[in-house]
Amino acid sequence: MNEIQYIGEHLLPGQIGRLTIVLGFVASFLAAVAYFFAEQKKETAEAHGWLKIGRWSYIIHGLSVFVTIGCMFFVMYHRMYEYQYAQAHVSDDLEMRYILSAFWEGQEGSFLLWMFWHVILGWILIRVSKSWEAPVMAPLALIQFFIGSMILGVYIGELKIGANPLLLLRDVMDLPVFAQADYAALLNGNGLNPLLQNYWMTIHPPTLFLGFASTAVPFCFAIAGLWTGRHRDMLQVSFPWALFSASILGIGILMGGAWAYEALTFGGYWAWDPVENASLVPWLILVAGIHTHLVAKTTGYSIKSTYLFYLLTFFFIIYSTFLTRSGILGDTSVHAFTEMGLENQLLIFTLFFLIFPLTVFFLKGKTIPVIAKEEATGSKEFWMFIGALVLLFSAGLITASTSLPVYNKIRELFDPAFEGFVIQDQVAHHNKYQLWIGVFVGLLSGGTQYLRFKEPNFSNHTKKFLTHLGIAGIISLGLTFLMGQWIQVRAWQYQLLLFTGIFSVITNLDYLVSFAKGNLKLAGSIISHVGFGLMIVGILASGLNKEFISTDPFTQRGLLNDEMLKENVILFKNRPANMNGYQITYKQDTLVDRLRHYDINFKKLTKNGQVAEDFTVRPTAQFDNQLTKVAAYNPDTQHYLDKDIFTLIRTLPLKEADVNERKRLEDSLNFRIIEFPIGAIGSFTDSLQTEDSLFISTFDVTIEELIRNASHPDYDPKPKDIAMGLKMKIQERGKPEVYDATPVILLRNNLVFAYPIQINDLAIKIKLPSEFLNKIFETEIELDFKKFLMQKGQSINYNGYQITLDNIDLVDPLSQNTTNKNYFAQKGDVAARAKISVRKNGLPVPQVVEPIFLIRGNQPFPINDKLISEGLHFQFSNINRETGKMTINIAQTDTDVNYPIEIATNSLRTDYIVFSAIIFPGINFLWTGTIMMMLGLAFSWIRRRQELYRSK
Amino acid sequence: MKKIHLIGMIMIGIAIYLITTAGTEVATYANFESARQTDQPVKIVGTLVKDKAIVYDEMKDPNYLSFYMVDDNGEERKVILGKGKPNDFELSESIVLTGKMKGDDFFASEMLLKCPSKYTDEEIQLKSQEG
Structure with a gap:
């Protein structure tokens, strides 16, 4: 072969x-x-x-x-x-x-x-x-x-x-x-994928993967510690690494949430999606490990559990790799990787990192020092360990639910007819359980701060402990009540969670002032725990009171179930819509690269009619790589200190969203050609047959003016273009509104392009056919010029007009200071201009004409000018240097040229968007809180690292 | 017995309790037949009937979408969704709906689409031959 x-x-x-x-x-x-x-x-x-x-x-x-x-x-x-x-x-x-x-x-x-x-x-x-x-x-x-x-x-x-x-x-x-x-x-x-063409995709994966990779270090130290038996030393050297890892992995997860909130269309920051859960679980176990690690370093308790937590952390990193990359999640997740056919290899990978560390642990775990006496109930180490167990418990619950597809797969192996289970409502399911985790963590992270390590005698400390706990509790209750008014927490479970969140903030602040006395050593832990409390407040405020602005009372027709929220409204261009206290106006849209930006203005008025809020959001529609179809809608958010207003386009008119659809719809339009002269009023009728009646409407069209160098919203002018526009007014008979329209036809490099005008309110589309251009050029070619030799200042008579050559000068090619719209200056041009004024019956005609005699590249080009209202054409064709006489050719044509235009009715509107706007109150508590959690960890990492180096 | 062990056992107890009682939140995918039997919202998987009318007229109501779907048993029903029409709806390979039967129609509150992954398909793009 x-x-x-x-x-x-x-x-x-x-x-x-x-x-x-x-x-x-x-x-x-x-x-x-x-x-x-x-x-x-x-x-x-x-x-x-x-x-x-x-x-x-x-x-x-x-x-x-x-x-x-x-x-x-x-x-x-x-x-x-x-x-x-x-x-x-x-x-x-x-x-x-x-x-x-x-x-x-x-x-x-x-x-x-x-x-x-x-x-x-x-x-x-x-x-x-x-x-x-x-x-x-x-x-x-x-x-x-x-x-x-x-x-x-x-x-x-x-x-x-x-x-x-x-x-x-x-x-x-x-x-x-x-x-x-x-x-x-x-x-x-x-x-x-166009959905991934944004800066989040540039920064989120490297951060998350650094987080993933960094969990390997505590894991390897755990293996090494068990292997060598140098447990105490291991606890010293690995602590900064564990803190670093928790901080980076946390930031990576946080970025994922911020991406979901800001750039994707899920309308939230956390959806308990299996892929999200898969990276949260190792973080939770790692954080549990950091708590027992601190206990182990300080007291010698909990060393075994620290080992187990670090080993498990890395196992769950591999397990999450297995879940997201093997395709096992199927349709339970919106963002898993595509399959590669490596499921079995991934399975071996995962099982190895379960069996290998556990084997090392069981073989070598005997060497770990264990304190026989139990932790005192009033000691910090005891309650920190409980806290770590709560985190592990949380991780276990999340894993159990996330692993449902794995469970289904195993059942299927034994029983091919087995039908897989799914969680009916993922978000409600997880929230229901994690709420209690939040309550416990809030209480523990608050109360435990007041306790002491290796408590020798709790009874001495009891009074101080209870005083601070009591006062913090009372303050938190008060704040919970006030906050509860603002964010309208009703269910007692949520009130309890709100209380524990606030309690965590207050106790940690009190601890900073009364116990730590500004000691930097403890700052990391305090920052993180205050952050946790604020996060809880933010979750409740934004989650419970998420409110759709975009509900239009007029679309509530009881057509659907009452419990269904109306999330979307239709917005017409430049037509303000009032909803939920806001006046929302879709102003304009512009295409930049593959993004069409929609400027949407929000105004909130006070009772006195004063503007309280006034801002413009710019959500976008992102087109695919070939610019043929909308690939995604990207939201835009207005940030306030106390709330975010999140806005998103849901749907565009079909014609705007899909080029093929536009072509199909355009082709199905029934254009008819009508010819009118300038100044005349033409009319046409249109009939619309609906189920029960026939509508007949008549439209009047007035052609006002022929425009050279016309402009159009979609037309991007280039030199040498010939762009003709026809300005007209259109009115539906019997209606007061008059609409302006200037459709444009462009001749560029011998190709003709039409720029139609859509009058949405009349459902009419107007364009100029190519015959329109023929009509204009025909009239110019067939001109029957009469030749005059004129000097500056001289007047002649032509067809009853008195025509005067007022002046001759050169056009400045830079400023192109001529009224002759047919001339486009080029470098090296010598353009002589004849300024001509016309009198009709002794009265001056307001327009001045400026025919140009152009020398370009040693070639003479006369550039005509025209007095449109009179149908007079002027050509400046020669300059005789010896006599000083100019050759001016004049012709007159019929001003009543019939210009053809194409009109179609029932053209679908394109001037609207289907739009959604949501208020997230208190979302900044969430971001501040989560960022503080990670910063606290990072702070502890830096401090513990310094401590380690100093001790060496 | 140590306190820690006691707490650990309580936690395991709670976990077992939670997992066993989560049964109502976890179920196999329903079909139109089983959805008729219950008042609870159910999840149904099916495919869009592409040759029947997909009604979405944003001018009338931007929160109303209706279409026909076939479930795993081959039963075809009209579905009404109280939300807008998602991008690429027509291209969906399968649909997961959450909602209830009301009369002959299925009223959905949530819809998840599984779309063919456009960017990993077997089709390789060639540069246009001209120019």
Whole structure:
């Protein structure tokens, strides 16, 4: 068989990249093995050799990952569509600022992003962890070995191991185009999903994956601690890492929520979607681990649970990877990755990181020191441990619900007829349980602050404890009552939750003042716990009182169930609509790149008629990469300190939303041609047959003026264009409204373009047919000029007109200071202008005409001018230098030219949007609170790190 | 017995209680037949009947969408949704509705669409041959 010799392929980056994928994979394995022996044989002479091999292997592994990523960027940047990954994720029209997003849009790219962070973290660990290097790096290299296998792309028999991101398209697909040797030049890419073309997609994944990757460090320290038995030291060195991880992972999750709230159309920040839950669960367990870690460091209690929490955290990271990437979630999630056919490999990956750490724990857990005496009930360590259990409990409940598809799958294995279960109302289901978690965490994070570690004698402390608790409780009750008025909390469960949230804020503030006395050591914990309380307040305020502005009382026709909220209203352009105290006006729209922005003005008036709020939001409709169809509607939000007003376009008129629909609808319009002279009033009738009656309407059209260099909202003028417009007025007989319309026809490079005008209120569409242009040019070609030789100041008589040549001068090409609309200046033009005035019956005609004699490139061009009202045409065709006489040609035509126009009735309106607006009160409590939680963790991380370095 | 153990056991007890009582929130997908049997809102999976009328006239009511859907048993019913028409509705592969039967029609309060993922399809774009 003849092999095709392909041309135009770039094989080198693929060869390099595929090589480094394998090299990186092997190097990670080698690093894991070498570090393993470096630790196992640490008392022997070989240990140092093993350590060096391990270190160099990991460095080479890291470099290989970088080169692989570099090769992928190279083929994507140069749009080498012969590579499957480039073809799938970039396209000719994709802006380069989205190349990062395109890189991690696919599973392979996001695996590499994850590995990238493990490389960076690993290199830092090699530098800083000294005696911990070998036992910590061995498990980390093992993790890289597993992730690396996901992009390997080799087959062992029938089993596919990984998906290689640098395969050629012709190796993964069989397309007819591959029969052509130069196919590579013919391909175009699919590009990036338009929904992902925003800055969130640039910043959210790297942050979240750094969060994911950073959980591996406490995990590896936990393995190392169990392995070496150096539990106390492990607790010291790993604490900053755990705090760092919780902070970054938290920020990553938070960004996801902010993206959902701000850029996507879900109308909220958290939907308890399985993919969201999957990253929340490890964070909750990690935070539980940080609490027991602090207890363990300070008191020696809870060391075992700290180990378990860190091991579980990483397991749940892998489990979330399994859930989101294996396709098992099916239609229960709106944003899982697309499937890759690697389910079994992911399953092995997941099970390994369940069984391996548990095995290490059960084999080595005996060496963990345990204090025989139980924690005192009045001690901080006891209640912190309870708090950690509550967090674990929360994680367990979320996991149980999120894992329902896994449960279904297992049942199906045994009983193929089994019908899977689904949660009926995901949000209500989770809220119902997590509400109680919130109550417990709020109470514990408040009350526990007043307790002391290793409480020697609680009875001495009891009075102080109860006083502060009591006062904080009373203040919180008062505030709960006040807040309850504002956000209208009714159900007692929510009132209780609100109380605990406020209680958490008040107690922590009191603790800062009365106990910590501004001690920075405790600031991180206080910031985080105050943040938690504020978050609870924000969730309640925005969730319970979310209110639709966009409910129109007139559409409530009892057609549907009463409990159904009317969320959408229709807004007509420039027609203010009043709803729920706001006057909302859709002002205008503009197309920028692929986004059509809609300016929507909100005004809120006080009782005295004064404007209390006045703002404009700009939600957008985002078109697909080919600009043919709306791909998504993006909301816009007006932020206030106490509330957000969230606005979103739900639907556009079909004609606006879909080019094909527009064409279909336009084609079905019944245009008729009518001819009118300027100044005349023409009319036409239209009949509309409905179910029970026939409507006949008559429209009057007055042509006012022929406009050269006409403008139109959709027309973008260029030099040398000939754009003719016909200004007219249209009125439906018997109605007072008169509408202006100026349809335009454009001649550009011998192509004709029509710019029609839609009069929405009359459902009429008007355009100028191409015969219109013929009509204008015909009249000019057939002009019967009479030649006059004139001097400056001279007057002649023509057809009863007195025509005077007032002046001759040159047109300044920069300012183009002429009334002759047919002239467009160009560089190097010499344009002589004849200023001519006309008198009719002794009275001056108001318009001055300026025919131009143009020399352009040594060629003479007369540019005519016209006195439209009289049908007089003037041509300036020569200058005689010797005599000083100008040749002026004059002709008169019939002013009553019949201009053809095309009119269609029943044209669908295009001047409206279907729109939704929601008020989220108190949402800033949520953002402030969550950001404070993460900042508190970050603060603690920095402080604990400094503490660690100082102690060394 | 330690206090911690006691608390742990109480938590496990609550968890078991919650999981067993969550039964009403968890159910298999219903169909039009089983939806008729209950007053509770149910979830139904089905596919859009593309050759029957999809009514959405935003001029009349921007919160009214009606269409026909076939459930897993092949039963076809008119569905009325009290919301706007989602983008790409016609392209949906399957529909998940939450709502109740009322008479012969299904009144939905929520609708989730599963659309074919446009960006990973087998179709490879070629550059236009001209120019």
